[in-house]
Amino acid sequence: MALAAIAFSVTACARECAPTVTDGWVRMPPMSMPMLAGFGRIGNPCTAPLVIVGASSPSFAEVSLHETRIVDGVSRMRAVPELRIAPDDSATLKPGGLHLMLMQPHAPLKPGSRVVVEFALKDGGVLRGEFEVRKPGG
Ligand SMILES: [Cu+2]
Numbered sequence: 001m002a003l004a005a006i007a008f009s010v011t012a013c014a015r016e017c018a019p020t021v022t023d024g025w026v027r028m029p030p031m032s033m034p035m036l037a038g039f040g041r042i043g044n045p046c047t048a049p050l051v052i053v054g055a056s057s058p059s060f061a062e063v064s065l066h067e068t069r070i071v072d073g074v075s076r077m078r079a080v081p082e083l084r085i086a087p088d089d090s091a092t093l094k095p096g097g098l099h100l101m102l103m104q105p106h107a108p109l110k111p112g113s114r115v116v117v118e119f120a121l122k123d124g125g126v127l128r129g130e131f132e133v134r135k136p137g138g
Pocket of ligand 1: 066067077099100101
């Protein structure tokens with residue numbers, strides 16, 4: 001009886017537990033540039049850590065995770081090869097911090113349109129997120 005109850009709760013948890021990408025947006029540069037930054041929030045409501053090992057998008061030639069840090073008063077970006085999000089935690093991608101670097105859009109981006117980014121997970125899964133294209137300051 002007890003065993004059945006445990007099995008049921010594990011199944012229910014596995015079904016309800018899905019990482020989320022919310023508030024995704026892409027910042028349009030003031031002029032046409034081959035490089036854009038993407039921001040948003042990745043939530044991990046699961047009981048296991050969420051480990052992102054890569055990103056890609058059908059709208060861009062290349063996507064990577066970056067982090068901006070101030071080193072000796074100078075803003076520098078570095079690649080983040082692995083982003084680990086603890087259970088019940090989230091990661092916020094925002095200007096001046098963690099962000100997506102979206103290289104070489106296949107077509108000109110329009111404000112208000114949406115692009116899809118797929119995050120590759122260490123366990124082999126894929127986490128899809130939608131990102132709205134916004135004008136700078138808009
Ligand atoms: Cu960057």
